[in-house]
Structures are given as structure tokens and as C-alpha cells.
Amino acid sequence: MAVFSSTLFLLIFLWNTELGAEGREFHFGHCRLQRAILQDLWRAFQAIRSTVQALDNNTDTRLLRQEFLQNASLAEICYLNYSLLNFYLSNIFNKYHTKAEELGILTPFTTLTNNFFVILKKLRHCKERGIFSLSESSQRKFQLFQQEFIKLNPEARLTKALGEVDILLAWIDKAFWP
Template sequence: MQMATIPPSLFLLIFLWSTELGAEGQEVHFGSCWVQRAILRDLWRAFQAMKNTVQALDCDTDTRLLRQEFLRNASWAEICHLTNSLLDFYLKNIFKNYKTKAAKLGILPPFMSLANNFFAILQKFKRCKERGLLPSNESAQRKFELFQQEFTQLNPEVRLTKALGEVDILLTWMEKAFRS
């Protein structure tokens, strides 16, 4: 009995189509915006690959930039606004200024993966904002300003490492918000 073989190109096309269908059903909603779960998994994977290296350099364990009370009893609008502000801040300040050090530490591939995925999520928020689905929020803005004040009070080298080492806190917040 002869078995039919599927040409490799057809197999690849079927595989990509089926994974895309699966990914579509795996979106998580963040207020009126949504992000594919695969992006969250990629964020965690990238952070885990560099976590020990970065957190070992953080000698200031008494200071916390991303405080738990920022999201305690927060509304969707507040969570969305704060997350959008933080992602933008990380891209413009942390990833931009830590790239050379990440290369020296040997963590550039996961570092860049993290930055690229932050950018992808920020683009989703940008589209939501353009459609009026991401309203401004005064309470979230005050919390973001507290984060920025704490950040700027630290030594420039220390604050970059501190912020990068706290990405797991941000990712945990995002996961909790997506599950709610």
C-alpha cells in the first residue's frame, strides 16, 4: 500500500495556517485592546533568559520602582494607561540606554526580543488610542509620575539595571490584568 506524501511546502503552509488559527483564539483582552498570548509567553521567555544576569547586578534591594499598590483596585482605564506609559518609558529609556551593556553581558538576543515584544504591544495600544479606546487617566498618570521620580533619583547605572530587573513585576501585572 502506497501512502500519499504531502509536499514540504504544502505541509509548511498547513502548519502556519493552523498555528495562526490557534493563535487567534489565544488572544487576551486588555480593556478594549487585545494582545496574542504568544507575545506574553515570548516576553517571559526572553526575560527568564536574562533575569539572573540582570538581577544579580541589582545591589539596591531596598528600592522598588514598580510598586504593588500601583495596580491595587485599579480600573481598566487606569491599568491600560499605566501599562501603555510604562511600555513607552521602557522602550525610550531602558532598552535604548542598556543595549551596549546587554551586549557586554552576553544577553543581547533575549534583551532585543523583550524590546521587540514591548514594541509590538505598544503598537496595539497606539492603535487603540487612535480609535479612542485608550482614554487618559489622571490617577494612572500620577502613579506613572511617582515611578519616574523614583527612577530619576537613582544613579543612572543603577536605575537602568533596577528597571530592567523589575520587568517580571510588569509582566505579572500584565498577566493579571489580562486574566481579569
């Protein structure tokens, strides 16, 4: 585990220093998320999509539902993105690392992890400055996601959540693209 943490830190550091001029700027009000490249996230997900989704046997279950965004304010969408990014980093990416290595998708998986980390870090600064606020509705929507996640067995929930990253990327795009 210590080797994984050291490797992850090194990859994040290298990724941050190499991003430079290629970085795009995402906006949420006055919060600007520099260096988060949505195209890289999409490419990384496309590289793992078929592998991960082929392992998903719960095709009737949906964790990230479109109705979560219906009638949602930009602040709610931002809160949901923040909560989901944090959840993915804490509960999915760190537990799927070994599986990603076994499946031969470690490089794009690491790209996803690193980009999620950078976006979350920027959003955390926005949250601390009070740029987006917590609403009861957005909390309830996030809790619904967590309830569906917990209903699945441990292996299935990780696969399902990772297979739905494209939905999360679309939400990030909707919330932050100028």
C-alpha cells in the same frame, strides 16, 4: 547607532512575520492585541533575570510598586502598562543594548524589546481609538515611578528597571489576559 536601528528594524520585521500561528490574543475591552506572546516575554526575561538582578545593588528601592494596581480600574492599569512600555522602550531598552551585549544576554534582551514594541504599537492604536482613557490617578502613579527612577544614578536605574520587568509582565498579564 544607525547599525543598531537598522538591526532592530530587521529583527522586528522578522519577528512579526514569523509569529504567525503561534500568536495569542490579549484583550482589553474591544482592543485585541494579537501576536503578543506573554510566554515568550517570560522566557526572555527568565534568561536575563539572574544576570541583571545580580547587578542590582539597590535592593531597598522599588520602581514598580504593587500599590500602583490596588483599586485601579482596568483603564488605569492599561494606561500604566501603555506608559511603562513606552518608557521602557524609550529610556531603558535603547540605553541598555550595549550593556546587554557585554553581558551576553543580547538575544533574550532583543526578544523583550521586540515584544514590548509590538504590544505598545497595538496599544497605541487602542489609545488613538479612545478605548482607554487617561486618569489623574494613573498619571500620578506613573509620575511616582519616574521620580523613583530619576533618584537612582544612570547605570543603577537601568539595571533596576530591567530587573523589575517581571513585575511589569505580571501587570500586562493581569490587564490583558482573557
